[in-house]
Amino acid sequence: MEIEKSLTLDAPPQQVWELVLDPQAMCGCVPGMQSVEVISDDEYVAHMQVKISFITARFTLNTRIVEQEAPRYLRAEGTGEDASVASSLTQTSEMFLNEREDGGTDLRIKVKADVFGRLGTFGLAVMKTKADRMWDEFGTNLIARLNGEAPEAAETPRAEATAEPTPTRRPAPSTPANTVAPRAGWLARLLGRAPAQPSAEHIHVEVERGTTRIRIDWPAQQSDACAAWLRELVKA
Numbered sequence: 001m002e003i004e005k006s007l008t009l010d011a012p013p014q015q016v017w018e019l020v021l022d023p024q025a026m027c028g029c030v031p032g033m034q035s036v037e038v039i040s041d042d043e044y045v046a047h048m049q050v051k052i053s054f055i056t057a058r059f060t061l062n063t064r065i066v067e068q069e070a071p072r073y074l075r076a077e078g079t080g081e082d083a084s085v086a087s088s089l090t091q092t093s094e095m096f097l098n099e100r101e102d103g104g105t106d107l108r109i110k111v112k113a114d115v116f117g118r119l120g121t122f123g124l125a126v127m128k129t130k131a132d133r134m135w136d137e138f139g140t141n142l143i144a145r146l147n148g149e150a151p152e153a154a155e156t157p158r159a160e161a162t163a164e165p166t167p168t169r170r171p172a173p174s175t176p177a178n179t180v181a182p183r184a185g186w187l188a189r190l191l192g193r194a195p196a197q198p199s200a201e202h203i204h205v206e207v208e209r210g211t212t213r214i215r216i217d218w219p220a221q222q223s224d225a226c227a228a229w230l231r232e233l234v235k236a
Contacts, residue, residue: 001115001127005135007107011146013097016105017071019145020095028150029141031134042066048080052130053229054216057082057119059089072097087117123232205230 009016019025023036023044030048037045042065049058063078074095081088091113098106115127144150202217203226 001113001124001131003109003111003113003128003131003135005109007139007142009105009107009143009146011105012103013071013099013105015146016097016107019142020074025145029138029145031137031141042068050130050134052119052122053126053225055085055119057085057087085118087115087119089113089115089119121233122229126229126232 011019023038027033027036027046030046032048032050033046034049035047039045044063046061046063047058048061049056051057059080059082061078061080063076065074065076067073067075075093076095077090077092079088079090091111093109093111096108096110098108100106111131115122201220203220203223205216205226
């Protein structure tokens with residue numbers, strides 16, 4: 001997955017550069033970043049929590065700055081892993097700072113990321129939508145820092161608060177066969193196998209990718225989201 005984003009900032013490049021290289025400041029700007037440990041001037045370990053669809057991943061990210069030309073250019077490489085959701089990632093990012101005639105800064109980033117494991121089964125559209133939201137939030141927080149304001153303190157808790165609620169237990173419909181049987185047939189046609197019998201509350205999905213098998217119980221109330229995810233999975 002490759003992402004390219006830009007921001008127009010009123011601050012001069014040197015001020016933006018110093019802020020971007022301040023680990024504690026970035027901890028307050030990057031959505032989901034809970035803490036950061038400084039290993040050296042060019043190496044950091046960050047702990048992040050990111051929610052994609054129904055999965056919440058807690059990554060330990062090891063990042064190293066491999067090239068920099070202050071205050072114009074920076075390139076960094078990183079790896080991360082969350083064993084609890086059997087997922088990992090590698091990424092290379094570049095940052096470009098260009099001074100405008102009015103003294104402000106055009107900030108541009110290019111990121112190439114590869115996601116493996118359970119999170120890697122999500123389609124490109126889902127991942128890019130999440131990246132777009134995180135970039136918008138990062139830009140808002142960065143501008144607030146440059147203006148001497150504190151970013152909104154509820155970034156990480158808000159991600160948890162917007163997680164899909166656990167569906168409440170409801171009585172089974174009077175004719176369960178009419179609702180369950182069509183769903184099972186649809187999943188069987190899409191995945192090439194018959195899924196395990198779902199309950200009235202969940203859609204059970206099993207996906208195999210090479211030697212990896214993923215089992216998911218999706219809330220039945222969110223069947224449309226399940227169908228969208230499966231379509232993206234088939235395209236991947």
